Amino acid sequence: MEKWNELCYILSENLPSNTSEQLFELKVIQAFEKLGWSEYNNEIIVRESVQLGASNRISPDLLFKSKELGNLFIVEVKKPSFEIDNLTFKGQLSSYMGIMRVELGILIGNKIQIFLDGKFFQENGIVLIDEIEFKRENEKGLKFVQLFIKGNYNKEIIENYAQEKIQELKEIEDFKSLKKQLCSENYTEKIIDYLKSDLLKEYDDKIIEKVFQELEVKIESKNKFSPIKNHEKRRAQKYNSIENFNNSNGRLPVGKYVRKTFNELVNSNLIDRNEVERLQRGDYSKLTFDIQFPFLAKENSTYYEKTRYWKNPYRINGELYFVCSQWYEVPANNDRPYYEDWLEKIKNRNPKVELMINQNLR
Template sequence: MEKDLWEEICFILTETIPSNVSEQIYENKVIRVFEKLGWSQYKKELSVRESIQFGAANRMCPDIIIRNGKSEPVFVVEIKKPTADLNFSGHKNQLASYMRMLRTPVGILVGDKFKVFTEMPNSRENEIFLIEEIPLKKTTEKGAAFVQSFKKSENIYNSIESYVQSGLKKYNEKRKVKEIENRLNQGNFSDEIFELVKDRLIEFYDPNLVEKVLMDYEFEVRSKKAAFHDIESSHSLAITTSQVRSSDSNAKRTKDGLKIGEYVQKTFRELFANNKLNSNDIQALLSPDYSKRVLNAGYPVLRNTSQGRADHKGYNRYYKEVFGGKYYLSAQWNVSHWESFENWLKEIYRRGLP
């Protein structure tokens, strides 16, 4: 039944109007739609352009106010002709003002689609949130749910509340998805990916051989949305070997003819030999938080020899060589660490002697 009624609503708002329809004619069509949902103008359940005073001399006239049998506002509707841009902030702000003044939990913006808004608890003044957007297409499943929730019924408040909660759940999920996407786009997960791949390969191959091979690989998280001819999917893991990278990237793979791991070892030998690291530097490099934040390292850069070279799985994560007489140096370096390591090293040399 709801599906049939939604198809009739789509017919009224799309197939019975000219392309250049005026807002007034379209408004009459929308009024007809809400009458189809059971709200009667005769019974004063559907109020059109009702003038409502607020303050000493101000008035507002919402396009449609839906009221219950006690004349209490249930929801409010603002109508724009189909060619209007419903994303224009002024339309949303106007609807928000009506909702706030009438104290309705829901407002509906109607144009070439239905946009259903609600006000979050503790939201800022005049701030409402989109919880559903329903295209005027007979095939959309959202249409039947809209009809079920907003048609006249004895349990209309419960129906709308259920609709709002469902919409808020989807709104919050979208917000979380956006947060995750932002982290993927802004964060550097290459080290974590590198370690996961290494751990997996070490289950089958010699750890030293795996590490040697992986030195020629780098890993990154890349959104396929940014690619023109990618397979349809939200995200992918891109794995690229050094042989197919640009010349600029290849130049970063070695310095003085040394790969990143070799260069780091050479550098720390020199730093310790020339007393360039003070006690604060060493304590920082022993810290997993500092090592991760500054050098993007998955393990503390330095470790006391008393702790050994192996991690909790028994895999050696540190070079055999002892640095500074009592420290092991992390062996977990790959091409993604070049920039952070060079920036850290520049700061060490910039300050001069400790």
């Protein structure tokens, strides 16, 4: 892990905020030399010019080679202040990989993305197999070091790793799909039909129908957090009706309120990295806000769904995040007090920010 922590220092922690792409490229070369690769020994080729046709040339940023195997993989370097979740960057890398006939490519900017030729997955183009953020003690970072340290580099090991990652992603998607199916009204009807059919062995169908008229059968997520429920009871006296929510104090509807106040926090740089990490967790978001989805999600996150998040993202610490749009403000389901509690804690870190937010809400 020490080697990965050193890479974090070189590629993230020790960089000035206005680092140029040229300087960052030198830092990337330095990082790979820490993993045993040598520019001096022609194992790292910087912007090798490749002729295309009569008049065109390309120059990938970094090409990694070995005397025995030839071209191994390409690294494209992007300015750290850029968001590398960009189809243009991916397309550029894909073109270089095809022209140079390499099956592995890496984008390095504000994080690391590893791509493999889609032929290994019966897909066109290149496939993102992993994304690694520059955080110390990151298990993914440790795996990156293990895969790309020169002494251990092995194409077959990387391909097996890629297959494992793709399988993980597939399992996540299958999980989401199955959960959605089981919670659907259509599946609830199937369950009711099955129960009625089974009960016919002992009871008359008229009795069964009467009983089901007084019952509600459904499948829902297990989100039983007693601290939240107790907290809800303590705050319930403040919000007795929908009229109180929206009219008595001329307050903003909860959705607009969340967007406006959160925007102020972001503009004031008051959301630190640790809080950003917590806001991307479903369990933390449920406990803190009583919402069913992570408060923040990146576009490529397994949690991100367009229908669940507002379309305009926020840029926090150089990365784009979408904010959950599923906020409710009715007596049976009121998310406002939870958000206000969280907002108060964040604002208390800086009284000047609290004053500014309160003024803007008037």
